[in-house]
Amino acid sequence: MSIAIPALRTSAPLRIAAGIFLVGWLVVAAFPLFWIAALSFKVPLDAFSTNPLDVVLGPRTAAAHGGISVQSLLPLVGIIVAWAWQRRNDLTRRQKYIRIVATSFVTVLVLRAVVDAIGGPLTRPLFGITWEHYYEVWVGHAFYRQFINSAIVTAGVVCVSLTAGTLAGYALARTSTAFAFWLLIAALVFRALPHSVLLAGYLPTLINSQAILAPLWHWQATAWFFQLFTPEAPTLYGRILPVILVLVAINQPFTIWMLRSFFSSIPVELDEAAQVDGCTQLQAFRQVIMPVMWPGVITTGLFSFLLAYNDYLVTSLLLDQQSQTMVPAIAQFLNSENSAADQIQAIAAAVSITAPLFLLVMVFQRQIVSGLTAGAVKG
Numbered sequence: 001m002s003i004a005i006p007a008l009r010t011s012a013p014l015r016i017a018a019g020i021f022l023v024g025w026l027v028v029a030a031f032p033l034f035w036i037a038a039l040s041f042k043v044p045l046d047a048f049s050t051n052p053l054d055v056v057l058g059p060r061t062a063a064a065h066g067g068i069s070v071q072s073l074l075p076l077v078g079i080i081v082a083w084a085w086q087r088r089n090d091l092t093r094r095q096k097y098i099r100i101v102a103t104s105f106v107t108v109l110v111l112r113a114v115v116d117a118i119g120g121p122l123t124r125p126l127f128g129i130t131w132e133h134y135y136e137v138w139v140g141h142a143f144y145r146q147f148i149n150s151a152i153v154t155a156g157v158v159c160v161s162l163t164a165g166t167l168a169g170y171a172l173a174r175t176s177t178a179f180a181f182w183l184l185i186a187a188l189v190f191r192a193l194p195h196s197v198l199l200a201g202y203l204p205t206l207i208n209s210q211a212i213l214a215p216l217w218h219w220q221a222t223a224w225f226f227q228l229f230t231p232e233a234p235t236l237y238g239r240i241l242p243v244i245l246v247l248v249a250i251n252q253p254f255t256i257w258m259l260r261s262f263f264s265s266i267p268v269e270l271d272e273a274a275q276v277d278g279c280t281q282l283q284a285f286r287q288v289i290m291p292v293m294w295p296g297v298i299t300t301g302l303f304s305f306l307l308a309y310n311d312y313l314v315t316s317l318l319l320d321q322q323s324q325t326m327v328p329a330i331a332q333f334l335n336s337e338n339s340a341a342d343q344i345q346a347i348a349a350a351v352s353i354t355a356p357l358f359l360l361v362m363v364f365q366r367q368i369v370s371g372l373t374a375g376a377v378k379g
Contacts, residue, residue, distance in 0.1 A: 040348040041129045044340035058128025067125030071115050078107035133348040150325040156244035157308035158301050161255045169259030187253035195313050202246050209236035238320035251307050255300055262296030298364050326353050
């Protein structure tokens with residue numbers, strides 16, 4: 001005789017509390033981001049108006065530069081309708097793409113005919129928008145240079161951190177010696193130190209790096225080799241490569257701990273089965289373990305990306321003006337500009353650096369969710 005177990009349901013007070021918390025979080029955290037994004041597309045009279053509707057709708061911006069109308073939203077509406085319709089059918093991926101394109105095209109044609117029939121009200125801008133602030137930031141102030149520097153620093157930190165972290169995490173997950181335990185504790189203590197304390201040791205070394213490296217360029221045994229690259233000892237201060245190494249050193253303990261936890265959730269029997277089939281330990285790691293570990297690697301890579309991409313203290317102190325990254329450049333921009341137009345340009349620069357973060361999360365959302373839940377349930 002089977003006993004029916006009633007499904008667990010969340011109580012009404014708990015649902016209400018969760019809803020209140022979510023709304024509060026949206027107001028405190030998400031609303032400012034959307035608000036400054038709205039500011040960045042408006043002329044100063046709309047952006048700093050005391051009427052919130054002027055900030056959202058931008059009537060003066062629409063009069064001077066145009067904006068978004070119902071007619072301009074037709075392609076987006078067509079894609080949304082087509083995407084919603086194809087999700088209700090069991091189709092192959094190719095058939096889905098064909099149906100999305102065809103349905104979008106037909107929807108846009110139908111809506112365009114409706115707009116042409118109604119006329120004026122649907123063609124006038126609903127929201128005033130101008131791109132002039134973004135143009136001034138990226139072209140006028142050459143903000144693309146800071147973007148390139150940030151891309152180089154971020155890519156270098158992610159590549160070095162994941163390469164060293166996967167090897168170290170795998171080795172530490174497959175051993176239980178006292179040395180491995182104390183190594184993890186030391187890494188944790190190092191990661192807990194404030195960045196300012198670590199920079200107090202790195203900064204004088206990098207500033208005096210030319211004098212420290214000079215003997216290698218003057219000693220006969222090594223001079224012939226180092227002078228192949230440069231005739232005199234270089235300074236490491238203000239260069240991108242030392243900053244990458246410093247950020248890797250700061251981030252590596254966290255990367256090792258996170259990857260070790262992912263590797264620990266993978267059964268050791270997979271390694272043993274691969275070695276029974278003739279694989280060496282390195283081949284088992286590369287061909288068997290790593291394909292299973294990709295969600296964890298991508299999740300860890302995302303955290304490494306965020307550390308390097310959002311870093312202010314290290315990059316502002318160790319990089320000069322020519323090799324500066326975006327976050328310190330925006331901070332200087334906000335502190336140095338006084339006019340209303342300059343302030344909106346600084347806001348536009350701050351908003352624009354969030355685009356890569358949203359794109360990264362959207363592209364790797366499945367792997368990130370899989371990585372964050374990996375090891376949570378084992379059976």
